[in-house]
Amino acid sequence: MTVNLGTPFKMDGFELKNRIVMPPMCQYSVTAQDGKPNDWHYVHYVSRAIGGVGLINVEMTNVEPDGRISNQCLGLWSDDHIPAYARIVDAVHQYDTKIGIQIAHAGRKATDALQPVSSTNVAFSSEYKQPRALTTDETKRMVELFRDAAVRAVKAGFDTVQLHGAHGYLIHQFHSPGTNDRTDIYGDDPARFGIEIIQAVKSVLPSHVKLQMRVSAADYGEGGYDLQYGVELCKKYKEAGVEIFDISSGGGTSSNPRGLGGGIYPGYQLHMARAVKEATGLPVIAVGLLDEPKLAQFAVASGDCDLVAVGRGMLRDPYWALHAQQATGAAVEIPEPYVRGY
Numbered sequence: 001m002t003v004n005l006g007t008p009f010k011m012d013g014f015e016l017k018n019r020i021v022m023p024p025m026c027q028y029s030v031t032a033q034d035g036k037p038n039d040w041h042y043v044h045y046v047s048r049a050i051g052g053v054g055l056i057n058v059e060m061t062n063v064e065p066d067g068r069i070s071n072q073c074l075g076l077w078s079d080d081h082i083p084a085y086a087r088i089v090d091a092v093h094q095y096d097t098k099i100g101i102q103i104a105h106a107g108r109k110a111t112d113a114l115q116p117v118s119s120t121n122v123a124f125s126s127e128y129k130q131p132r133a134l135t136t137d138e139t140k141r142m143v144e145l146f147r148d149a150a151v152r153a154v155k156a157g158f159d160t161v162q163l164h165g166a167h168g169y170l171i172h173q174f175h176s177p178g179t180n181d182r183t184d185i186y187g188d189d190p191a192r193f194g195i196e197i198i199q200a201v202k203s204v205l206p207s208h209v210k211l212q213m214r215v216s217a218a219d220y221g222e223g224g225y226d227l228q229y230g231v232e233l234c235k236k237y238k239e240a241g242v243e244i245f246d247i248s249s250g251g252g253t254s255s256n257p258r259g260l261g262g263g264i265y266p267g268y269q270l271h272m273a274r275a276v277k278e279a280t281g282l283p284v285i286a287v288g289l290l291d292e293p294k295l296a297q298f299a300v301a302s303g304d305c306d307l308v309a310v311g312r313g314m315l316r317d318p319y320w321a322l323h324a325q326q327a328t329g330a331a332v333e334i335p336e337p338y339v340r341g342y
Contacts, residue, residue: 006330016054023309035075049097052321063145066113067105085156100160107170147200162212168251178224202241217272221252293324
């Protein structure tokens with residue numbers, strides 16, 4: 001079967017109307033001080049559903065207040081947050097779009113925490129606060145916070161939950177040898193923290209709510225890891241319960257990335273997505289400067305990935321999904337109030 005951007009995606013009862021994903025992108029909304037999504041978030045996400053996206057992944061949403069990158073970021077640490085998310089979910093569903101939420105903890109990259117926590121006592125850079133390494137018991141409690149946030153995500157009606165194991169945030173801090181200098185059980189196996197979170201979250205998800213994980217397949221950091229390590233990591237995470245991978249890279253260093261080969265260019269992470277897909281046999285979302293429609297089309301048609309995520313392109317154009325499908329010859333259903341414009 002020839003796959004294009006408009007081809008439906010099906011996986012064990014989980015269906016998307018096309019292959020286009022809106023990836024998590026922090027909004028840093030000044031009115032989100034309490035961690036709750038507000039009218040900005042409602043319009044931001046619902047407009048992309050109207051714009052034809054198959055799957056929306058809500059921005060990095062944190063499991064405790066000090067787990068946020070900034071105090072303007074979202075949270076899911078309280079049942080009080082559930083109604084605001086449910087309002088967005090219900091509206092997105094009206095446009096035949098699925099919606100997930102990325103749950104996370106920023107770890108040592110939490111800029112507004114009085115003292116961030118991490119796998120290590122080493123700061124991300126001189127511009128960041130020095131973190132405190134979590135104790136073994138605190139690390140186990142952190143696993144429970146991720147589980148509790150997933151319970152709330154289910155209550156809000158999300159179709160899928162994504163764990164953030166990329167870009168130098170807490171799970172990444174544990175699984176990268178460049179930032180895991182521990183001597184406890186979480187140092188003996190750097191993947192253990194991520195595996196325990198996956199298993200805990202999976203235990204509270206109904207079968208129809210799929211578990212995604214965003215992973216940096218290589219992190220370029222000093223003492224960090226390469227693609228081969230990243231692929232082996234994904235194989236462990238698959239065994240723990242991940243069902244869909246969202247493959248990115250980077251986050252291991254605050255300086256210029258190392259080991260990028262040809263540098264950053266449109267589609268520069270596609271080979272990583274293909275490597276994880278081939279090694280795990282799981283569906284993979286690719287991301288990374290894929291906002292040119294024909295390149296996005298190539299990514300899915302070539303088999304490099306199953307789904308494409310377009311971030312900056314969708315910040316510029318809420319209707320990128322409609323426009324990209326038109327540009328690549330896919331049949332699209334225009335919202336009735338906008339038909340005259342097309």
